[in-house]
Amino acid sequence: MTNSANSDIARLCKEHGLRLTGARKIIMQVLLKSNDHPDAVELHRRVSKIDSRVAIATVYRTLNMLRDKGVLERHTFADGRARYETTDNEHHDHLINVETGDVVEFRSDEIERLQEEIARAHGFEIVNHRLEIYVRPLEKPQRRAGRAKA
Amino acid sequence: MTNSANSDIARLCKEHGLRLTGARKIIMQVLLKSNDHPDAVELHRRVSKIDSRVAIATVYRTLNMLRDKGVLERHTFADGRARYETTDNEHHDHLINVETGDVVEFRSDEIERLQEEIARAHGFEIVNHRLEIYVRPLEKPQRRAGRAKA
DNA sequence: CTCCAATTGCGTCGCAATCGCAATAACGCC
DNA sequence: GGCGTTATTGCGATTGCGACGCAATTGGAG
Numbered sequence: 001m002t003n004s005a006n007s008d009i010a011r012l013c014k015e016h017g018l019r020l021t022g023a024r025k026i027i028m029q030v031l032l033k034s035n036d037h038p039d040a041v042e043l044h045r046r047v048s049k050i051d052s053r054v055a056i057a058t059v060y061r062t063l064n065m066l067r068d069k070g071v072l073e074r075h076t077f078a079d080g081r082a083r084y085e086t087t088d089n090e091h092h093d094h095l096i097n098v099e100t101g102d103v104v105e106f107r108s109d110e111i112e113r114l115q116e117e118i119a120r121a122h123g124f125e126i127v128n129h130r131l132e133i134y135v136r137p138l139e140k141p142q143r144r145a146g147r148a149k150a
Numbered sequence: 151m152t153n154s155a156n157s158d159i160a161r162l163c164k165e166h167g168l169r170l171t172g173a174r175k176i177i178m179q180v181l182l183k184s185n186d187h188p189d190a191v192e193l194h195r196r197v198s199k200i201d202s203r204v205a206i207a208t209v210y211r212t213l214n215m216l217r218d219k220g221v222l223e224r225h226t227f228a229d230g231r232a233r234y235e236t237t238d239n240e241h242h243d244h245l246i247n248v249e250t251g252d253v254v255e256f257r258s259d260e261i262e263r264l265q266e267e268i269a270r271a272h273g274f275e276i277v278n279h280r281l282e283i284y285v286r287p288l289e290k291p292q293r294r295a296g297r298a299k300a
Numbered sequence: 301c302t303c304c305a306a307t308t309g310c311g312t313c314g315c316a317a318t319c320g321c322a323a324t325a326a327c328g329c330c
Numbered sequence: 331g332g333c334g335t336t337a338t339t340g341c342g343a344t345t346g347c348g349a350c351g352c353a354a355t356t357g358g359a360g
Contacts, residue, residue: 019326019337040316055340060317076228078280081316095269098277106272111264115283118256119245124285127248130228131281133265135274169306169357190348205309210348231347301360308355317345324339330332 008032016069023047023054027062031072031086037094037103039081077103077132093131158182166219173197173204177212181222181236187244187253189231227253227282243281 009028013020030046038046040063044056063084066072076082077096083103091112095104111131119126159178163170180196188196190213194206213234216222226232227246233253243261245254261281269276 021326021338023339053340057318057341058339061338064318076226076230078226078278080226095272095274097274104272106268108264108268111261114258114261114264115281118258119283119285120288122245122254122256122285123288124245124247124283125288126283127286128228128284129282130284131265132279133269133274133276134278134280135269135272136277138270138273138275171307171357173308191346203309207310207349208308211307214349303360304356304358306355306357308353310352310354311350313350314348316347319342319344321341322339323341324337326337327335329334 012071018065022051023058024062026050026054027059028066031066031084034085037075037083037085039083041081043084075130075132078134093133095133095135098134098136162221168215172201173208174212176200176204177209178216181216181234184235187225187233187235189233191231193234225280228284243283245283245285248284248286 006025006029009025009032010020012018012028013024018024026047027043030043030050034043034046040056040059043063044054044059047054047059063072063074067074067084071087072084073087074082074084075094077094079101090107092105092107093111095106096102097104115129116126156175156179159175159182160170162168162178163174168174176197177193180193180200184193184196190206190209193213194204194209197204197209213222213224217224217234221237222234223237224232224234225244227244229251240257241262242255242257245256246252247254265279266276
């Protein structure tokens with residue numbers, strides 16, 4: 001299992017003319033197995049668990065590099081910290097659970113299309129966009145007047 | 151012209167039980183006449199032009215206060231800095247011209263509705279949302295292959 | 301005019317992110 | 331395998347935005 005990931009990482013580095021260093025290996029390995037949307041500090045925490053010598057500056061540098069190469073995407077949600085995810089084939093937007101911080105991905109072709117329309121109507125073309133919906137779990141339908149207990 | 155603005159400001163302060171101080175008068179006056187979406191530093195720059203003694207900390211404090219009172223909205227676009235605008239009656243989203251930094255407001259009921267749908271479909275209710283479309287002016291239709299001149 | 305709490309200005313802090321630089325380590329070459 | 335070159339790293343310091351503590355100032359009610 002680590003095998004395929006390893007070769008992916010090696011290939012990625014080769015393709016972009018980057019040295020396959022220890023820090024890079026670990027950081028990319030952690031990234032690839034992260035399905036959530038961790039921030040740099042959280043990533044550093046996970047990386048440190050594997051090799052505590054890796055500096056957070058290196059995490060930031062690697063993250064920026066991978067973003068520049070198009071391997072990663074960086075999102076800055078309302079809490080301020082930047083969070084990362086590996087670029088996937090298809091664009092998507094985010095639902096953010098304000099109670100837990102969890103992120104759910106979604107995609108709406110209809111919204112995408114409407115955005116295009118709006119931009120064009122204003123004489124623009126879209127470079128990029130971001131749509132974040134901050135949400136809270138729906139109360140389960142209750143028999144009586146539900147009251148959230150403190 | 152300064153008159154009506156002045157009374158607006160005075161009224162705002164009264165309504166919220168705030169002292170009508172010199173700094174406040176200037177900051178609010180600058181805010182009311184700003185149609186763009188300035189950040190705190192830019193606001194401070196403008197305020198300083200009127201009274202250079204006003205500290206940026208006061209600008210931040212006033213901005214936060216006004217946001218808490220619902221008079222202002224704070225947006226954090228992709229560049230990181232928070233930008234402010236006076237709250238208007240109706241929610242809107244933003245088109246941001248990446249070449250100039252200019253901001254255009256728009257609203258799409260259809261997009262709003264779709265968001266509701268999506269959130270509900272995932273078992274959430276919307277607390278808040280933000281949609282920013284980063285755009286670039288459409289090339290004017292040209293006769294020949296248009297080339298943006300440097 | 302007086303008094304006192306609200307407000308301000310200044311300096312400092314906190315946090316995320318970046319940077320400069322000396323030390324280290326990939327990797328092409330032999 | 332050993333070498334030399336140069337990218338990369340770790341460290342500490344720094345930046346930039348924003349917030350805060352505190353002493354000095356100042357609205358504005360009486």
